[in-house]
Amino acid sequence: MNPPPLDLLDRCHDPLVRDLAWVLLAPDLLDMPWPGRPTRAELGLADDTTLAGWLDALEADPEALVRRIGESLMGRMGLYHECLWQFLLESAPGTRLLAHNLRIHRDKVTLGELDLLYRHRGDPTPVHLEVAIKFYLGLPEGPGAPSDQARWIGPGGADSLATKREHLHLHQLRLTETVEAREAIRALMLPDMSGTRRAPALHRRLAMPGVLFYPWHAPLPPPREATVDHLRGTWLFWGDWRRFRDGLPRDSHGAWLRKPHWLALPRRGDLLPLRELEAQLAQHFGRPGPPVQIVLERTAGSRQRLFLVDDGWPRQIPLPPKPP
Numbered sequence: 001m002n003p004p005p006l007d008l009l010d011r012c013h014d015p016l017v018r019d020l021a022w023v024l025l026a027p028d029l030l031d032m033p034w035p036g037r038p039t040r041a042e043l044g045l046a047d048d049t050t051l052a053g054w055l056d057a058l059e060a061d062p063e064a065l066v067r068r069i070g071e072s073l074m075g076r077m078g079l080y081h082e083c084l085w086q087f088l089l090e091s092a093p094g095t096r097l098l099a100h101n102l103r104i105h106r107d108k109v110t111l112g113e114l115d116l117l118y119r120h121r122g123d124p125t126p127v128h129l130e131v132a133i134k135f136y137l138g139l140p141e142g143p144g145a146p147s148d149q150a151r152w153i154g155p156g157g158a159d160s161l162a163t164k165r166e167h168l169h170l171h172q173l174r175l176t177e178t179v180e181a182r183e184a185i186r187a188l189m190l191p192d193m194s195g196t197r198r199a200p201a202l203h204r205r206l207a208m209p210g211v212l213f214y215p216w217h218a219p220l221p222p223p224r225e226a227t228v229d230h231l232r233g234t235w236l237f238w239g240d241w242r243r244f245r246d247g248l249p250r251d252s253h254g255a256w257l258r259k260p261h262w263l264a265l266p267r268r269g270d271l272l273p274l275r276e277l278e279a280q281l282a283q284h285f286g287r288p289g290p291p292v293q294i295v296l297e298r299t300a301g302s303r304q305r306l307f308l309v310d311d312g313w314p315r316q317i318p319l320p321p322k323p324p
Contacts, residue, residue, distance in 0.1 A: 014058075042095065043088070132168060143317070238281075248298060
């Protein structure tokens with residue numbers, strides 16, 4: 001799978017604007033029984049000229065984006081990703097943000113929260129959008145069949161594609177089926193729905209970009225429901241690094257990707273010679289350390305995402321979700 005178009009992405013210099021552009025351009029990981037993300041046409045950014053102009057305007061004045069992102073830069077990557085979507089839906093020409101992180105309560109118990117509620121310009125029907133960004137590494141041996149989603153786990157081993165998929169499908173996207181969620185949405189839509197007790201019409205959608213990292217040392221098919229165009233990377237043990245490195249061109253460059261900027265890959269001028277990057281990695285893996293995501297550029301414009309893990313990885317594998 002090719003990365004998002006460089007002519008649109010690489011016109012952006014500001015890291016926040018680059019990540020926002022990546023969110024717009026990157027494909028989803030899974031093709032689930034729910035409509036996918038809002039399209040560029042729905043956002044009012046269908047043609048490349050319009051999108052380029054919109055991104056250029058943000059580059060010239062990114063203050064509103066900086067305010068929206070706020071302290072999420074210091075928190076979870078998922079929160080940063082949500083804030084990018086909040087800004088996108090409130091700022092794109094074709095949409096209007098109604099609410100975000102809307103908590104749903106039953107008595108004093110929190111049932112959950114809706115990531116995003118928005119509508120299209122000219123259409124009052126609210127849209128509930130759940131968003132998730134995930135980077136999973138595939139296990140050649142593990143739970144279930146080779147194509148089982150449970151074989152794809154996070155770098156820390158705390159979750160899997162299977163558990164995330166089931167949580168989104170069975171809980172998050174069905175939260176708006178509850179009376180409490182419908183009441184909360186009705187209150188937001190006032191005065192449009194004043195005087196009516198009917199449940200508001202509602203659409204539900206899912207945006208789940210990310211990258212699936214395939215093992216370097218063994219073949220593995222894509223997981224069930226994977227989109228044809230999902231972004232791909234490679235993972236390998238630190239003990240295999242030298243053998244992998246010896247197959248790279250001498251003039252290869254690379255960069256250590258640090259959270260939350262795992263989204264858009266860095267510009268070419270921000271890449272290091274391979275020997276400098278390798279020195280950083282050797283220091284990190286001098287003793288068992290957490291997995292590291294890097295990008296390598298073998299030739300101009302040809303890039304590869306890699307996850308490097310220590311030789312004892314993974315130290316835990318999440319259990320597959322229980323059948324509903």
